[in-house]
Amino acid sequence: MPPLPRVLADLPVGPVLTGLLDGVVELVPWDAAGPGLAGVLTYGHPTVDGPLLDRLPGCRVVSNVGVGVDHIDLAAAAARGVPVGNTPGVLDGATADLAFALVLAAGRRLVEGDRYARGPGFLRYDPSHMLGREVHGATLGIVGLGRIGEQVARRARGFDIAVLYHNRRPKPAAEAALGVRYAALPDLLAAADYVVLTVPLTAETRGLIGRAELARMKPTAVLVNAARGAVVDLDAVTEALAARRIYGAALDVTDPEPLPRDHPILKLDNLTITPHLGSATEQTRRRMAEMAVANLLAGLRGGSLPTPVT
Numbered sequence: 001m002p003p004l005p006r007v008l009a010d011l012p013v014g015p016v017l018t019g020l021l022d023g024v025v026e027l028v029p030w031d032a033a034g035p036g037l038a039g040v041l042t043y044g045h046p047t048v049d050g051p052l053l054d055r056l057p058g059c060r061v062v063s064n065v066g067v068g069v070d071h072i073d074l075a076a077a078a079a080r081g082v083p084v085g086n087t088p089g090v091l092d093g094a095t096a097d098l099a100f101a102l103v104l105a106a107g108r109r110l111v112e113g114d115r116y117a118r119g120p121g122f123l124r125y126d127p128s129h130m131l132g133r134e135v136h137g138a139t140l141g142i143v144g145l146g147r148i149g150e151q152v153a154r155r156a157r158g159f160d161i162a163v164l165y166h167n168r169r170p171k172p173a174a175e176a177a178l179g180v181r182y183a184a185l186p187d188l189l190a191a192a193d194y195v196v197l198t199v200p201l202t203a204e205t206r207g208l209i210g211r212a213e214l215a216r217m218k219p220t221a222v223l224v225n226a227a228r229g230a231v232v233d234l235d236a237v238t239e240a241l242a243a244r245r246i247y248g249a250a251l252d253v254t255d256p257e258p259l260p261r262d263h264p265i266l267k268l269d270n271l272t273i274t275p276h277l278g279s280a281t282e283q284t285r286r287r288m289a290e291m292a293v294a295n296l297l298a299g300l301r302g303g304s305l306p307t308p309v310t
């Protein structure tokens with residue numbers, strides 16, 4: 001039996017990938033990067049840059065489990081002739097579901113309500129207690145109308161929500177299909193009751209939502225980040241929440257991730273936070289794993305990747 005191709009991975013990579021790759025490749029831990037490795041499998045956003053790739057002279061492919069590739073230096077990979085694959089499409093529905101769950105959770109104070117209902121303070125039902133903000137009939141602003149943003153817009157229709165979107169380029173076809181309306185970012189921020197971020201993290205979107213942008217939001221508005229943590233200035237969000245300059249924030253992602261356990265934002269009751277659960281369903285994560293394996297194996301064979309990063 002010829003030896004299995006050796007693949008660098010940020011282990012452990014979970015039971016599904018481990019099962020799919022058992023007997024197919026040998027997974028090598030990240031700190032053992034060096035010659036003799038034929039590929040890279042990125043699972044939890046480890047950095048892949050030029051210096052790392054230079055330590056892997058035999059690397060034929062980088063396969064990322066996920067669609068966001070902000071942790072991978074694509075130019076460095078291209079310069080070395082190493083193709084990069086990711087897992088687009090299969091996670092749009094799950095990620096949009098989670099974004100919408102965050103809209104509902106933050107607007108209707110679900111997590112706070114859960115804590116209260118379990119705690120010692122809930123001794124009498126009080127109709128004036130824990131009032132939230134309405135979701136149906138609200139205006140939702142989607143920043144980044146890509147595949148995931150479009151799925152968020154679809155879900156909004158069932159809630160009679162008016163949808164504004166901001167995108168690098170207006171998308172007339174999506175406007176016609178989804179009934180969404182393009183707005184410049186400052187106008188979207190000023191009008192939306194819920195601002196949902198679904199942009200990829202790029203040089204252009206890093207720090208997109210800072211103090212000035214938060215100041216444009218209504219005091220009754222909620223910021224939802226289902227994109228990447230570094231799209232928002234976390235200090236600015238912490239200040240805005242603490243001063244109640246916005247109604248709430250719901251963050252599935254943060255920078256850094258995870259946050260230091262004593263970060264001041266974690267003490268605020270108008271924050272809803274989840275541990276990067278966007279695509280975290282059994283079904284979606286399996287599909288992502290299968291796509292990542294298909295890219296990895298194609299690259300190891302020297303073939304073209306089924307879903308290369310474009």
Ligand code: DGY
Nearest residue numbers: 065066067068278279
């Ligand atoms: C993605 O697909 O980018 C998710 O954030 C998981 O990495």
